[in-house]
Amino acid sequence: IRAFNEIAPEVTFEIYVEPLNEIEKGVMDGRFQLGIIPMHRASPSLDYLPLFDESVSLYCGRHHGMFNQSDMAITDAQILSAKYAGLGYHSPNMKTSNELQMSRHSTGYDQEAIAALILSGRYLGYLPDHYAAPMLAEGRIGIVGEGRFRYDCEFSTIVRHAPKPSHVVQTFIDCLEATHKKVGGGYR
Numbered sequence: 001i002r003a004f005n006e007i008a009p010e011v012t013f014e015i016y017v018e019p020l021n022e023i024e025k026g027v028m029d030g031r032f033q034l035g036i037i038p039m040h041r042a043s044p045s046l047d048y049l050p051l052f053d054e055s056v057s058l059y060c061g062r063h064h065g066m067f068n069q070s071d072m073a074i075t076d077a078q079i080l081s082a083k084y085a086g087l088g089y090h091s092p093n094m095k096t097s098n099e100l101q102m103s104r105h106s107t108g109y110d111q112e113a114i115a116a117l118i119l120s121g122r123y124l125g126y127l128p129d130h131y132a133a134p135m136l137a138e139g140r141i142g143i144v145g146e147g148r149f150r151y152d153c154e155f156s157t158i159v160r161h162a163p164k165p166s167h168v169v170q171t172f173i174d175c176l177e178a179t180h181k182k183v184g185g186g187y188r
Helices: 001-007 020-028 076-081 092-099 111-119 129-137 167-182
Strands: 034-037 046-061 084-087 104-108 122-126 141-143 150-160
Touching: 001 167, 020 034, 020 046, 034 167, 046 092, 046 111, 046 129, 046 167, 084 092, 084 111, 092 122, 092 150, 104 111, 111 122, 111 129, 122 129, 129 141, 150 167
Parallel strands: 084 104, 084 122
Antiparallel strands: 034 150, 046 122, 046 141, 046 150
């Protein structure tokens, strides 16, 4: 945004935080000029431009029975049978939990909702590590199944395949790509 604003200070932004499926739909129907989403499945009507990667781990709250247990003492079977809170729309989160056959006991539609369920001490749930870091540092949550129950997620800019982005939108996309190349593709 900073790099783009230096080039085009007169352009104003409208930024929405929406579920992944709403971002895709909004870009496809022209409500949004572009979106930034985690890669999970490709649509032939969209172009994908990779931006950055995000690491995602499984967490529990400090009042959960697994919180004070050594990671080596917790079996995969215990983790898979625990109450799990997951996202309620098709996403890398849903794909991973389905592949692991985790049984969803509660549903959230953004990471703040999943965090609230985890903090209750009743559920395990996936959060991006950068988002969870302050809660982890404060001792409010802990990682469960470290290394075994984590995944990496690639985020991309999406635009409609046709018509091609306007000059203004393409300039913003170029700024996004250049900025993320400078920081090495990790979450910043």
